[in-house]
Amino acid sequence: MEHFQSIVEQVGMAVDAAGVLVIVVGILVASLKAILPSPGPKGADRYTIYRQRLGRAILLGLELLVAGDIIRTVAVAPTLQNLAVLGLIVVIRTFLSFSLEMEVSGRWPWQEKPGRAR
Template identity: 55%
Template sequence: MDWQHIIEAAGRYMDIAGVAVMVIGAVVSVPMAIRGFRPRHLPPDSAPFSVYRSYRQLLGRSILLGLELLVAADIIRTVAVAPTYESVGVLAIIVLIRTFLSFSLELEITGRWPWQKEPEGASTHASAG
């Protein structure tokens, strides 16, 4: 097995891992949401999440992680195997779309953009939980 086949296999395995993270995350999120999942960064006196909102947050986290793995797989396959201008252009478009999705999911999950700092009291509650 030569180097190109090894890299292509690594890209395929990263794709499989990304999809698996999203599917397993969707399945595991159901019982966690039903049990009353509560993010650690919330103040202790805040209202409890509904099952629906808990599930959305958990599912969003799974999708974010899965998207990161899928982007890594695209980079491995495109840049490491056959870096042509066309393949790099397609990769750039894919990464832009997935980055937009990641930012949107981050805003949905945490209520702030990835580059915004956490509110002052949130970090103390996270370390205490």
């Protein structure tokens, strides 16, 4: 059983590392695309696209970080205290994800995309 817990802990840490890597690489790529001259939008449009790229990278990274927390908490040490801490972390990160989604797309995640018919 200890061997299984060790493997699951390492998997959780790898998923966390992937989340951090996604955020860092996303920031670098978005920043490079915003800084380097390219044919395309200028001024405010360029800034909006930059913010959207940053937001998408952070959203994806947050999803991976939540997954890593879930893996480690549920599989390794599912105590009531650890589950309560996990619940709080998930609530905070979900709120951040909703806020970022609103910033990136201009709508809440549960709202339909504009121009989409039912």
